[in-house]
Amino acid sequence: MVKGKLGIGTVLDGFRIDKLTHAGGMAHLWSVTREADGAGFLMKTPVVYEGEDPAAIVSFEMEQMIMPHLKGPHAPRHIANGDFATQPYIVMEQLPGDTLLPQLQSLPLGVDKVAALGAAVADALVSLHGQGVVHLDVKPSNIMFRSSGEAVLIDYGLAHHRDLPDLMQAEFRLPYGTAPYMAPEQVLGIRHDPRSDIFALGALMYFFATGTRPFGDPRTLAGLKRRLWRDPAPPRKLNPALPPWFQEIVLRCLEVKASRRYPTAAQLAHDLRHPEQVMLTARSGKREKDGFFAVLRRKGEPEMSLIDRPPRRAEASDAPIVLVAVNLDDMTPELAGKLRTTALRILERAPQARLAVLNVQKLNRIALDQTLDAEGNNKHVQRLAALKDWARPLRIEDAQVTYHVLEAVDPADAILDYARLNNVDHIVMGARASSAMRKLLGSVSAKVAAEAPCSVTVTRNRAHAKT
Template sequence: MAKSKLETGSILDGFTIGELIHRGGMASLWEVKREGDPTHYLMKIPVLNEGEDPAAIVSFEMEQMIMPRLKGAHVPRHVANGDFAVQPFIVMERLAGETLLPQLKHLPLPVDKVAEMGAAIADALESLHRQGVIHLDLKPSNIMFRPSGEAVLIDYGLAHHRDLPDLLQEEFRLPYGTAPYMAPEQVMGIRTDPRSDIFALGCLMYFFATGVRPFGDPQKLKGLKQRLWRDPVPPRKLKPDIPPWFQEIVLRCLEVKAGRRYPTPAQLAHDLRNPTQVQLSARAEKLQKDGFFAVLKRKGEPPRSLIDKPPEREAEASDAPIVAAAINLDDMTPELADKLRRTLLRILERSPEARLAVLNVLKLNRIAMDQTLDEEGNNKHVARLVGLKDWARPMKIAQGRVTYHVLEAIDPADTLLDYARVNNVDHIVMGARANSTMRKILGSVSGKVAMEAPCTVTVVRVRGAEE
């Protein structure tokens, strides 16, 4: 079972642990080497201590899924992943130098330097978007530069991949990101628009050129939502020497509606490198924030009406259904496990494009304080995750077609129903538990789900089981 504590000199999956580079709230970074290889790598290991947010575990899963698919100079080269059943980790190329975070001590920077930096970051975003990935957490601490000048984007725990399940969206449905750089659509829970990264880059360039964050650093959702109707102070109001072309570029990046921003990072990079060709509008000369009535009008509109949601790929539910398997690891006989797997395989064979989500509900106490570690010091959430993967392994489903979700809640039935509604599940498959006096009085989880689910429900029973 995964442990969160390692020490220098220990060997993990062929890698010798070296110096501790950084210990953060969600992960630690270690220098590692392997025998016969002179290269020094970086190993990222998640923190799995008591009380850790389950979203941190899911975020690390996402990073493990996304990083092996990324290529090119703008991402760290992926080397290896570690399984949660032993020790989760990601080994990647160790980049020389520092992130942009230390630059904050020297703000504001000259506009020419900010524009050069912004163009290089836009190049990295263009490469990322062409690979089907939206970063969604662009900020100084997630940007590095190679000696050759290419910007490198790191930390893909909050990223979205167009061809992979979005576990953060499915399990938590909260706005994830870093407050000063989050786009309005991210605040509203939309994680599928590549132009969110353009908004974040606009925030970064504004900050680096003026020394002031365009929307501050709000810590609550109410403060984040203000960027849906309140525009930032124009950069030239803060620093009169900022040229109109730079303000035009930055304020275009910061438009509330994504359709008014640059359509691609490539076009943004072109303007940053060719300032004399930037087409100026009223944005370039603006010296005041929008007036009271303009803000009031925007504030009175439904928030989602301000968001330009990107077109999504259309698919018929019948051709590509989402099938959810609700698995109770605490009350699973070998016979029921086998019958559930056979039932699921028949469903998946009929729909080759179907996606399987394997679910387990980690039931929380209504009154008593819950502990995130078991008696052996193992993280309960991770243990359930490993258990689900072990349960599904005999089905031999292709990677990317199946995902695993541990949902923490007091009421298992309501949680499964909510998951089905929010994620547009087409079919729920679950096992029927043996009868008991308590279930006769209160009703079963499978019974409630079958009665209230907005989709097809198959309840699997073992022949001869107690009724």
């Protein structure tokens, strides 16, 4: 370990320290410049003075292990690590702007802003969970935004990576996290369930929409454990202006049993972006906390009985979002049946899957489009009804399926945009019949298959199998 303290002008492995930007209890952040090319970065160094909490060192080791494995726009780009034998550090890209922490001075925020913020953070969780990482410390001070709009999660000192040793779990018995946002299973020492991050995001959205933390800010283990049996006040009791769909989403995120929460962050993001399609349950109408006897019953249960066995790891293969693109203008009964059969096969393999049934109403490039047909019926409403008719033989629960009619000049682009925005895992669509127009302009299914960010299954009639 290097002797003496770091300061302005210190050079470590070619990085010159220019400024101390933050002095925290577990780590310091420095603005640094790489002398070789003048590029600016952020350097993180642990607090390693005599008498400091050893968890600060272990969590820093965890972050050094995890950060080089992270990819994509939702985590800071990793540049370099420093050896503990000389001087431990992490150098990463320096993101402009601030975290969400200053937003606490303006709470409560409007529901539309909270929903948009929540959806963006859920997108970041989709990326992390897909890489096998559970963050375990989702809170305002660990969330930033790029200028392009993507949420970025920072500080991976408490995170769990499915393919790396979990030093925090191996070396400490007490749970580590930020008290207002810790999930019940995290309080009990379970660190590898991605739905813990969904709980934390639910607590954050509750706080941002009401100005009140759902479980307060407990300072003892006994206080933390209250969330295993004591539910928070319904958000609409604190802020009556909140709509039922928002309370439904947030209280589902805050369920004690992880199996009753959203199975994936992608499904949470989808509901936040399509509130009109949220299936309301008794959660949405709650006005008070659960009664005395309900709380007493939960308090009498063994703690670990509240936790799913076995808890899920950081993967979402059993709960995908499946997009079925239904072309109502060129759909034979045979092709409609094949689309249903394909969708059912996917649902049988993934019982927690979410089905998004979508139709694109093609717009004219030049001529004005009419919203009513010749009989005076609204075309959009008619197409929604037709999509529900298509899905009815599937006999799936209403909460598992949503319906969407998009209007676009290019149907393929509309399908692709929806898939990217809503973290779709699988697209199912039918191939259009052979025609001179198809040969001239190309196939919608071919473009989607070529450019989609996910798996694509294209079904077709036998008669068109060779077209």
